[in-house]
Structure formats: C-alpha cells, structure tokens
Amino acid sequence: MSEAVSANVHNLPQLGAPARRSSTWRRLRRHRLFTTGLVLFGLVVLMALAAGLLAPHSPNQNNFRYRLGAPTKVYLLGTDGFGRDVLSRVIYGARVSLRIGLMVVLLNGILGTLIGATAGYVRRLDNVIMRVMDGLMAFPAILMAIALAATLGASEINVVLALTAAYAPRTARIVRASVLVVREMEYVQAAIAAGAGYLRVLFRHILLNSMAPLIVQLTFIFAVSILAEAVLSFIGVGPPPPTPTWGNIIADGRNYIREAPWISLLPGITIGVTVLGLNLLGDGLRDVLDPRMRVEP
Amino acid sequence: MARYLLYRLLTAIPILLVVSLVSFLLIFLVPGDPAAEIAGPGATAEEVARIRQSLGLDQHIGAQMLAYYGRLLHGDLGQSILLNRSVMTAILDRASVTLSLTGLALAVSLSLAVVLGVVAAVKQNTWVDQSAMTVALLGLSLPDFWAGLVMIYLFAVLLGWFPTGGYVALSKGVLPWLTSLIMPAVALGMAQLGLLARITRATMLEVLRQDYVRTARAKGVPEHRVIDKHALTNTLIPVVTVMGLIVGILLGGAVVVEQVFSLPGVGRLIIGAIQRRDYPVIQGGLLLTATISVFVNIAVDVLYAWIDPRVRYE
Numbered sequence: 001m002s003e004a005v006s007a008n009v010h011n012l013p014q015l016g017a018p019a020r021r022s023s024t025w026r027r028l029r030r031h032r033l034f035t036t037g038l039v040l041f042g043l044v045v046l047m048a049l050a051a052g053l054l055a056p057h058s059p060n061q062n063n064f065r066y067r068l069g070a071p072t073k074v075y076l077l078g079t080d081g082f083g084r085d086v087l088s089r090v091i092y093g094a095r096v097s098l099r100i101g102l103m104v105v106l107l108n109g110i111l112g113t114l115i116g117a118t119a120g121y122v123r124r125l126d127n128v129i130m131r132v133m134d135g136l137m138a139f140p141a142i143l144m145a146i147a148l149a150a151t152l153g154a155s156e157i158n159v160v161l162a163l164t165a166a167y168a169p170r171t172a173r174i175v176r177a178s179v180l181v182v183r184e185m186e187y188v189q190a191a192i193a194a195g196a197g198y199l200r201v202l203f204r205h206i207l208l209n210s211m212a213p214l215i216v217q218l219t220f221i222f223a224v225s226i227l228a229e230a231v232l233s234f235i236g237v238g239p240p241p242p243t244p245t246w247g248n249i250i251a252d253g254r255n256y257i258r259e260a261p262w263i264s265l266l267p268g269i270t271i272g273v274t275v276l277g278l279n280l281l282g283d284g285l286r287d288v289l290d291p292r293m294r295v296e297p
Numbered sequence: 298m299a300r301y302l303l304y305r306l307l308t309a310i311p312i313l314l315v316v317s318l319v320s321f322l323l324i325f326l327v328p329g330d331p332a333a334e335i336a337g338p339g340a341t342a343e344e345v346a347r348i349r350q351s352l353g354l355d356q357h358i359g360a361q362m363l364a365y366y367g368r369l370l371h372g373d374l375g376q377s378i379l380l381n382r383s384v385m386t387a388i389l390d391r392a393s394v395t396l397s398l399t400g401l402a403l404a405v406s407l408s409l410a411v412v413l414g415v416v417a418a419v420k421q422n423t424w425v426d427q428s429a430m431t432v433a434l435l436g437l438s439l440p441d442f443w444a445g446l447v448m449i450y451l452f453a454v455l456l457g458w459f460p461t462g463g464y465v466a467l468s469k470g471v472l473p474w475l476t477s478l479i480m481p482a483v484a485l486g487m488a489q490l491g492l493l494a495r496i497t498r499a500t501m502l503e504v505l506r507q508d509y510v511r512t513a514r515a516k517g518v519p520e521h522r523v524i525d526k527h528a529l530t531n532t533l534i535p536v537v538t539v540m541g542l543i544v545g546i547l548l549g550g551a552v553v554v555e556q557v558f559s560l561p562g563v564g565r566l567i568i569g570a571i572q573r574r575d576y577p578v579i580q581g582g583l584l585l586t587a588t589i590s591v592f593v594n595i596a597v598d599v600l601y602a603w604i605d606p607r608v609r610y611e
Binding site: 131132134139140141142146147148150153230231234235236237247257258264265268271276 | 311312313314315316318319323324326327328434435437438439440442443444446447449450454545546548549550552553556557567568571572576579582583586587588590591594
C-alpha cells in the first residue's frame with residue numbers, strides 16, 4: 001500500500017507558518033475520517049499504555065488445567081495451548097507491536113530524510129543514490145524484511161532493522177521528490193542569493209518545508225509496519241517466545257483452529273482496528289494537506 | 298516503441314546489479330559463522346568445514362563474488378544445502394503454484410476492485426459509495442494470513458465448501474484447481490483489492506468531470522454507455538500503471554499465504570529454508586522474485602506507453 005501512496009504524496013503542499021499549522025489542525029479536527037482514525041488508534045495506544053491495569057492475568061501465566069479453554073468469566077477470551085489468557089496476551093501484545101511500529105517510523109523518518117534529502121539536494125549524488133534505492137525497492141518489501149529478519153536472527157531489534165531497511169527506500173523517494181520541488185522555489189533561491197550556508201538552506205528552508213508528504217508517508221509506514229511485524233512474528237522470525245505479539249498469538253492459534261478458533265480471532269481484529277485507524281489518519285492528513293488527492297469527496 | 302523498450306531494459310541493468318549484490322551480501326549479515334549456523338549446534342568441525350567449502354565461504358570475498366556472478370550468468374543460483382539440489386530447479390518445480398496463486402489473486406482483486414470503484418464513483422456520496430469504500434479500507438487493514446485462517450475456519454472447517462489446504466494442479470481439472478486456490482487467492486488479493494478500488498474510484502470521479510464525458514451526456518448518450526464506453530477505458534489507464542507494483546507485492550505476500558494454506562509454492566520453499574537456515578535458497582528466492590518484479594514493471598511500463606503514446610516521448 002505504501003508504495004502506491006508514495007507515488008501520490010510527493011505532490012503535497014508544504015506546511016507553513018504557525019498560524020497555518022493551527023488552521024491545519026482545525027481542519028483535521030473537522031475531518032470525519034481523521035477523527036475516527038484518531039479515536040481508533042488512540043484506543044489501541046491507551047490499551048498498550050494501560051496494559052498492566054487492563055489485563056486480567058499475566059500474559060505468560062500458564063494454567064495447564066485449562067489449556068485451549070473456551071471463553072469464561074475468568075478467561076474472557078479463552079486460553080491458548082499453554083493455558084495462557086488470550087485477552088491478556090493481546091493487550092500486552094499491543095505494547096510490542098506499537099513499540100516496533102514507532103521505532104520503524106522514527107528510523108524510517110531519519111534514514112529516509114537523510115537519503116532523500118541528499119539525493120534531492122546534492123545533484124551529483126542523485127542518480128547513484130536513486131538507482132540504489134530503485135534496486136532495493138525491486139524486492140517486495142515484506143519478502144526483504146523476512147529475509148533480513150531471518151538472517152539477522154529473531155529479535156525485536158532485528159525486526160525493527162529489517163522493516164526499516166525494507167521501507168526506508170520508499171520514504172527516501174518521497175523526501176527526494178519533495179526536496180526537488182522545494183529546492184526550486186523562489187524563497188530558497190533568495191536564501192542562497194542572500195548567502196545562506198549549504199546546510200542552513202537544506203535544513204532550515206528545504207527540509208522544514210518538505211515535511212507534509214513525509215508525515216503522511218510515515219503514518220502509512222506505521223500501518224504497514226504493524227502488518228509486517230505480525231507477518232514476521234507469524235512465520236517465527238519476530239520477537240521470540242514467550243513475548244506476546246499479535247502475530248505469534250495468531251500463529252499459536254493456527255494449530256488449534258478447529259478446536260479453539262478464539263485464539264486467533266481477537267489479535268487479527270486488533271491488528272485490523274489499529275491499521276484501519278492509522279490508514280484513516282493518513283487519509284485525513286493527506287486530504288487536509290492536499291485537497292487534490294482527496295479520496296473522500 | 299522498440300526504442301522505448303530498449304531504454305527501459307537498459308535502465309533495468311543498474312537495478313538488477315543492486316538486486317544481485319544485495320542477495321549476494323545477505324549471507325554476510327548472519328551473526329557469527331554462517332556455516333556453523335547452518336550446521337547447527339551439534340555439528341562437528343568437519344561438517345562445518347564441509348558446508349563452508351560448499352558455500353565457498355572459505356574463499357576471499359572478491360573470489361566469492363566473481364564465482365557468484367559467473368554462476369548467475371549461467372542461470373545458476375547455487376546449490377541448496379538441505380535439499381541437495383540446484384536452487385533454480387527447486388524454485389522452478391514450485392513456480393507454477395506461486396504463479397497460479399498470484400495470477401488468480403490479481404484477477405480476483407482487479408475484477409472486484411474495478412466493479413467496487415466504478416460503482417462507488419457512480420453512486421458518489423451514497424450508502425453504496427460508503428459501503429464500497431469501507432470494504433476497500435477493511436481489505437487494506439486486515440492481515441492477509443489472518444483472513445486466510447478465518448476463511449479456513451468458516452468455509453473449510455464449519456461449512457466444508459473448500460479444502461483446508463493443499464494444491465491441485467491445473468492439469469487435473471480447472472474446477473479442482475480453482476477450488477484449491479480460491480481462498481488463498483482471495484486472502485492474498487484482499488489488500489490489493491482495497492488499493493485498486495480506491496484508485497479506480499478516484500480516477501473515475503476525475504474522468505466523469507471531464508469535458509468529453511459532459512459532451513457525451515449532452516448529446517443524449519445513455520448513462521451506462523457513458524460509463525462503459527467513455528469513462529471506463531480512461532479510468533483503467535492509471536490502474537494499469539500500478540499493476541507492476543501490485544505483482545511485486547503479491548509475490549511477497551504469497552510467501553505467507555502459501556504457508557497458511559499449505560501450498561507447495563516458492564514461498565513455502567523460502568519459509569522452509571528460513572527455518573532450516575538454507576541460505577542459498579533464501580538468496581535465490583529473493584533474487585528471482587525481485588528480478589521477476591523488475592521485468593513485470595518493464596512490461597507494465599511498455600504496456601502503458603503503448604496505451605498512452607505521450608509516455609514514450611517524455
């Protein structure tokens with residue numbers, strides 16, 4: 001999804017002065033999809049933050065006498081193959097998924113901005129950098145992330161590194177496109193003519209005004225990172241057990257799909273709600289920052 | 298057109314160089330000794346040395362790279378350590394399953410997406426539009442492997458309409474082949490359905506505001522003819538441009554969906570290789586998938602240039 005979105009978001013206009021930012025926020029608050037997304041995603045964030053209060057059991061506490069137990073008053077969403085409370089694991093799993101998503105977004109933002117800004121601003125390096133990025137983007141992102149995570153070894157940090165490597169070239173392309181547009185604007189030319197330094201022009205005048213497309217892109221990167229982390233955990237190259245992640249809870253339930261379908265049900269719905277919230281947030285940001293790209297009329 | 302094709306093929310060379318280099322370097326990312334990792338904790342020093350030699354890891358990196366590119370030029374992706382056979386043969390043996398799955402997923406997502414997108418645009422701002430776009434958003438948001446598991450539970454375990462997994466070759470009949478692939482194809486194509494439906498709707502809305510559509514309506518052309526004949530053809534052009542991208546995403550997604558539905562395709566081969574640390578298969582699978590994506594993108598670009606001649610002159 002992010003690839004297709006990335007093809008469009010580079011056309012976004014730039015964020016401007018504080019007054020304009022506050023007007024942007026006012027329009028965002030009035031945007032129905034954005035607010036729906038904010039509420040959905042906000043609920044998941046709250047669930048992750050308050051996991052200790054909300055979870056009725058410890059996520060790794062076994063009750064072998066109640067393995068694959070159906071939902072009851074004690075275990076609201078049943079238990080898994082080790083007799084662990086599914087609801088508590090899903091609640092704690094939110095922490096891992098959101099943490100990984102956030103780290104991928106941060107690293108992607110930094111790396112993508114550095115690479116994209118260098119390619120867009122330093123003309124001599126543009127061709128070389130972008131051909132390397134094209135080569136990296138030729139790999140299906142999820143396959144590249146799987147191969148990297150499997151090679152580096154199953155751990156949370158390796159999942160973050162693998163997903164960053166898979167999605168950073170796409171972010172770099174967005175930033176480069178935006179920098180190429182802003183670079184030619186009159187106020188940038190004026191800053192150069194006034195004697196502003198190379199780095200000052202890049203960071204103060206170009207990058208600050210290229211942030212809107214990056215913000216939209218990173219929202220979608222957050223969404224695909226949550227999905228991709230679930231995939232990696234599902235196939236066993238995510239954070240190792242017994243750490244609860246939405247992907248490995250679904251994988252645990254896969255073996256008992258006939259006798260205990262509830263194990264896989266909730267984590268999938270939770271992933272869906274989280275990603276839907278982020279997609280709506282991204283749509284809202286894009287609609288408000290660039291009405292030409294509106295999906296919602 | 299031939300000149301444009303040549304231009305696109307030439308631009309693919311640096312991309313393929315990066316793709317091959319990344320695949321080559323993958324094994325060097327293994328923490329510690331890759332040969333020891335493959336051999337496992339109980340292996341003897343001789344076994345580790347044998348694996349190191351068979352992978353060429355006992356040579357200098359320059360020599361390894363030369364040997365690697367030499368093999369690639371002959372279409373040789375190396376030897377699988379655990380299958381004890383050529384990686385290329387192992388992949389080709391399973392390619393028909395993966396190509397069937399991705400082809401069907403593309404067909405399902407494209408056909409449904411065009412219907413959803415067009416209906417949503419024509420019925421803009423109605424409950425039909427909102428329902429269609431909700432379906433599209435859900436498709437984009439739900440994990441494909443989870444949707445596959447839910448489908449297995451509903452349509453295979455509870456209703457018994459489809460098998461829980463496994464693949465029936467096309468040579469054994471179209472219906473059994475379709476029955477074995479329809480659930481995996483829907484699960485795999487779901488996200489692309491969402492993406493394509495949104496693109497179709499947005500483009501259709503833009504096309505419906507064009508002067509020539511207004512002219513056709515003013516001339517009294519029936520609405521269904523305006524949609525079918527005038528608007529739809531132009532709506533499909535942007536959809537064609539994202540096809541190359543989508544094929545790449547589907548090939549990547551097939552890795553997990555094949556695992557869920559126990560389909561003996563390339564994806565399952567790669568997952569098996571990951572679990573058993575068979576790096577030549579991982580590298581070969583990665584390289585071949587990326588190469589296919591590159592050439593599909595070229596084919597789509599050429600198709601696009603054929604549909605819209607302006608592209609050739611840019």
